[in-house]
Every structure is written in C-alpha cells, then in structure tokens.
Amino acid sequence: MTSKKLYGKDLKEFDDVDVDDLLTQLSAEELEILSKEVDPDDRFMPPDQRTNYHCEREPTGPVDRKQLIEHINKIALETPDQPENVPFVAGVVRGKKWIPPEAPVIATREDEGVSFNLEDEYEQALGTATEEELVDLAAILGFHSMMNQDQYHASLLNKGKVGLGWDGVTKASQPKALPFEPPNTTDPEQSILKVYDDDSKTIELCFNNINLTDDQFDRLFKALEINTRLEVLSLSNTGLTDRTAEKLAIALEKNATLRVINIETNQVSANGIVRLVKSLLVQKNIEEFRASNQLTAHVLGNKAEMDITQCIEQNTTLMRVGLFFEFNDARSRVANHLQKNIDRTLDSVSNLLSKKLYKKLVDFDDHFDDISQDWLNVTLKSMID
Template structure:
C-alpha cells in the first residue's frame, strides 16, 4: 500500500476533508500564496497562469528585440562559469565510452564500379538472362526512357560512337538548334478590307500572333457577316475576349461559306466557347474548329463540356474539333459523333449517299401503305 506520509508525517486523516471547504476559508492573500506554491500541469491554461513566477514590474515601453538580445548576451558574458566538481585531466575517460554498432554486411555485386544488391531469387533469375531478355525487361519496367534513341541503338549494336554497349557509359547527343519562326507578314488592315469587300481571291486569312485591337476585330467580324468567299479563318493568339467572341459567333450565324476556324490561345471563357459551338448549328458549314489553350479557360468544367458535347451531337458537318475535354463521357460522345460525321462525309464524297441529308443517313421505317423516306 502506498505511504500517506508527507514530510515524515501521516496525513491520511485529510482524505475525507472537502478541499472546496478549505479553500473557502482562506483569504485572498493566502490563496495568492497557495497559487505560487502550486504549478498546475494543464496544457490548456495560458503559460502566464501555469508558472509560479509573476512579474509585477510595470512595462517600460514596447519590446525592442535587438536591445533584448544584446542584454541577454551581455548577461551571459558577465555571468561567471560554474566550477566543475572534478578537474579536467587530459586523456582521462569518465563514464561509459560510446561504441558505434557494427554495420550489417551486405553482399554486393561488383560490376565495373557499379554496386547494387538484389534478392537471391532475382539474382538467380537475372544472372542467367541474355542481353535480349534484359532489353525486354527494361522496356517493360520503363527503363528505356532513361536514354535517348541514339544511346539505345548504340548500346544494342555496340558501335562505340555514342555508347560502349550495355556494360559501358553512354552520353547524350547534342540538341539540334531550330531557327526562330518568322513573324506573320499579313497586313491586318489589308486583310480586313479584303474580307469586307468580299474579294474573290481571298479564301484564307491568317492573322495568327498579330495583336488586333477591338476596333479591328469588330470591323473584321462585321465584314465576315456579308462575306461569301472566305473559307479559312485563323486567329490564334490575337487577343480575342468574350465580347469579341460574341461578335464572331454572330458573324458565323450569318456566314455560310466559312469551313475552318482557329481561335486557339486567346482569352475566351468557357461560356464564350459554348457560344461559338452553338453558333455553328445555324448553317452547319464549319468542318473544323480549334479553340484549345485559352488563357482564361484551361479547364472548362462539367457544365460547359456537356453543353459543347450536346452542340456537337446536333452538328452533322463538323469533322475535326481542337479542344481539350477533361471528362471521359464528353470525350467519348464527341469522338463518336465526329466519327459518324466523317463516315457520312465519306459516303457523300463517294456518291453513295443522298446529298440532301440534314440529320444523317437514316432510313425510316415506312408506315403501312407508305414508302420509306430518307431524312
């Protein structure tokens, strides 16, 4: 049984005493003295209430960190060192000397300076493998990406030009410097004038990488509304926004000659892209549209992708779409519809399908007394 003695005295008779009654009999000064003697071990209490020391001095001003550190360093330097109980003797070891544990011995395989360790079963399997089997294993594990094509073939053939075989060291080939792409020589004002005048020779306009003002874009799209010759319009990285994209959508709804539209790398939002795809349903003359890599719409979102998918499924002439779709359902449905459109276009081109189809090559079942009707 645990001893109930405190300072060699038995205090077992205090077990039945109510502590709250004792505290109510103490004065304020006695409670303060008691709180200084007791240090509660409660981590939820503030530190200033858990410590026995309470500073009663008045604050001298705001805290100056540099001055406080200098003062602490000064006190540390001025405080004398405590003398050791046992004088220091050179060469004398006191206490137990620490001896590092022995490192486990790992059996390694030395192969021209390369050390590695394998389990016994892997060591046995790879020890009898041929070079062709090792190449196949490296391809399965993805090790082929650790070297380029030159290193790979040189290692296989052991040419000695780039590599020295599988037992040697290969080096990377020098990258080929590609020339800079020349700037776009198209004059935007001249292109806008040709589109507005419905020039018969202007069937393609490329304005890629030319920053166009809102006034130029407005005049271009106004001219596109009445144009009957233009077939290809490339406007990649020209500064298109939702406002100017709305003007482009209105022009597409009024133009029936355009076949290819490229608006990649602009600032069109997801709603603006949906608006463009819905505008294609008016005349259904566009066969290819590219609208990926938008600065403000890297990820379209589920709702926008479903709206775009529904617009594509209603379009029977669209053959190619350049747009990143995140969700598998949208990608699958779009790919299926584009394949149907390509098959339908091939049938029309080879003359095996009527050219007046509007919703696909569908042969409806005739009612009794009626002939089948091609929709």
C-alpha cells in the same frame, strides 16, 4: 460499306434517332411488351425484374400489420423443429471432415532434372573477357548505368570499343541549331480590307500570333458577315476575349462559306465557347472548330461540356472539334457523333461519284452505239456496191 438490315429494311436511316425520345413516346403497355422482348439476363437488375411474370392481382382485403406479425410468430412457435438424424453431443464432430485433395503430380522430363554448376567457368570467362565483351554483356543484361551513352549505342550497333573504358567520359555533342519560326507577316489592315471587298483570291487568312485590337476585331467580324469567299480563318493567340467572341458568333450566324475556324490560345471563357458552338447551328457550314488552350477556361466544367455536347449532337456538318472534355460522357458522345458525320459525308461523296460515273458510262454507251450504227451502214453500202 454494307448497311445493316432488319426484316429487309435498311437501318441506316435510324442512326440519328435518339432512343430516349422514342422511349418517352411509348405507352405503359408498349413498354411492358418491349421489356418482355429484351434479354432479361442482366446481373445489375433486381431479381424480381429478371422474369416476365408479375403478380397483378388486386389485394383480397386490407393489410393488418399487427395481426400478420402475430400470425407469423404463432406459426413459428407451433411448428416443430426437424428431427436430427445424429443427436448433438458437445465436442463431437458430426459428418465428414473435409480433406483437401492432393495436388496432381506433374511429370517432368529427364532433361529438366539435370542441374549444372558453372560457377568456376563463369569466373574464368569473366576473368579473361576483354573490356569490349564486358560492355556488350552489360548492354545485353540491361546494366545501362555501368556505361556511358556512346558505349551503349556502340554495343548495340557492334562497333567495338568506344571511349576510355568504364570511367571514360562521353564527348558532348553540339546540338543542332534549328532556325526559329518566321514571324507572321500578315498585314491585318490589308487583310480586313480584302475580306470586306470580298476578294476572290482571299480564301484563307492566318492571323496567328498577331495582337489584334478590339477595333480590328470589330471591323474583321463586320466584314465577315457579308463575305462569300473566305473559307479558313485562324485567330490563334490574337487576344480574343468574350466581348469580341460575341461579335464573332454573330458573324458565324450570317456567314455561309466559312468552313474552318481556329481560336486556340486566347482568353475566351467557357460561356463564350458555348456561345460560339451554338452559333454554328444557324448556317451549319463549319466543318472544323478549334478552341482549346484558353487562358481563362482550362477546364470547361460539367454544365458547359454538356451544353457543348448537345449543340454538337444537333450539328450534322461538323467533323473535327479541337476541345478538351474532362468528362468521359461528353468525350464519347462527341466522338461518336463526329464519326457519324464523317461516315455520312463519305457516303454522300461516294454516291455522288457513283452517279457521275454511271452517267459517263451511259453517255459513252450511247456514243458507242451511234459509232457502231454508222460503221454498219458504211459496211453494208460497200458490200452492195
């Protein structure tokens, strides 16, 4: 990925700089210089602000509004009207009357002017057509309501006549029975003990669709505070509330290894979601956070969305967020910041791989030089002997 440069300087380091913060630090003179350098061709700006010239002279004296109005009226009365070249006469039109121009004549080709009358041939063709041909014609013309589903698909695949004609009844097909999803067999008590014991094999835990009690939530989040192995925790449809979400936020502030957290389809309010998003700023190790479809917070509201947006913009590691934003401002700002985090992560990974590859090439080159020197010594010794 090629980075943009200005006057030979790389502009990538200024991607995270807030423009509003920079503008607040400028003085009045610097803002005036900046406004002169910006393109003023903006139709949404007032006309007096589109030019660089501004009258900055001090007033020569006090303004008397009454005297100014009297002077304007006096000048208006004393100034004679401009003489008319053609005097006004009632009922006489002065000047030229506007006549619309004639429309240009488009030259037509010879074959375009020929008309055909095929009514008799149409009737003869439709009268002698078979039912298969009529079905195909109805499918081509888009008359889907005139045929059943089997006839329509048969006409598209050119399978010939299907069914009993126009009044044929389509045979009902038995729907394919799909197996239900198996229930979640995760043992909550055993999983909580593994988290508390910091089991090295317990990297991912899924409690989805398991109704956990408040006591189980408390013990799980207490164990999560001291755990250093768990990376993925899914708590979808587990009955999580604001009270237990507060303890989860405390655990997220202390845990430094968790990367993915999923609390979708629970009973967390908008304030609870804001609290959880703020807790991600302490360790900054969460890469994916999902909290949509809450029973008590279908719509977060403008204040909650703005708070969540500000917290996400301060997070440099979060790359995926599962939340529904109603307002376009929050939606676009979050999407842009997440894309920046993804690009930054990809750049760091590519730089790390480049350094490792360069180191391996250097080591291989040194090893090849040693082998070449040994081979040269052996060759010279054999020639001398």
